[in-house]
Amino acid sequence: MADTKETLICPACGSEMEKVYSNEHDIYVDICTKGCGGMFFDNRELKKFDEGKENINFILAAINNKEFKRVDTTKQRTCPVCSAIMVKNHTDFSGEIEIDECYSCGGVFLDNGELIKLRSQYETEEERAKKFNEIFQRKCSEMTDSEISDIN
Numbered sequence: 001m002a003d004t005k006e007t008l009i010c011p012a013c014g015s016e017m018e019k020v021y022s023n024e025h026d027i028y029v030d031i032c033t034k035g036c037g038g039m040f041f042d043n044r045e046l047k048k049f050d051e052g053k054e055n056i057n058f059i060l061a062a063i064n065n066k067e068f069k070r071v072d073t074t075k076q077r078t079c080p081v082c083s084a085i086m087v088k089n090h091t092d093f094s095g096e097i098e099i100d101e102c103y104s105c106g107g108v109f110l111d112n113g114e115l116i117k118l119r120s121q122y123e124t125e126e127e128r129a130k131k132f133n134e135i136f137q138r139k140c141s142e143m144t145d146s147e148i149s150d151i152n
């Protein structure tokens, strides 16, 4: 999906979001630089930035040394692009990071600091897949027989 041209309104705090351009990726990321520091990624954009080896200097430049409003991260949010209700999802089994996803347009909203946390977990896609597998295997082996029969 192409970048949206209109100014987006932050789904967390209602401020106007700023479009921050990356030469390297040739895309804009919408960042709530005047409000809560949250950021919105269009469909698939987040994939380009969620691992530690990927370059996000243009994002950091936009948020560094700024004070951001605190927001209630548990609140339900509405997609700033298509107005669908966004769904909260954990990005991993540890449940540490909860992102808001729009199943209608594929957009993702991250609260301030979540991108950094997300990236600090894995350096590469392979590492992520490996870790995910490990935890999945462990969860399976910890399940009791009755839990397994519930699934079947």
Ligand SMILES: [Zn+2]
Residues within 6 Å of the ligand: 010, 011, 012, 013, 014, 015, 032, 035, 036, 037, 038
């Ligand atoms: Zn905001």
Ligand SMILES: [Zn+2]
Residues within 6 Å of the ligand: 079, 080, 081, 082, 083, 084, 102, 103, 104, 105, 106, 107
């Ligand atoms: Zn949407």
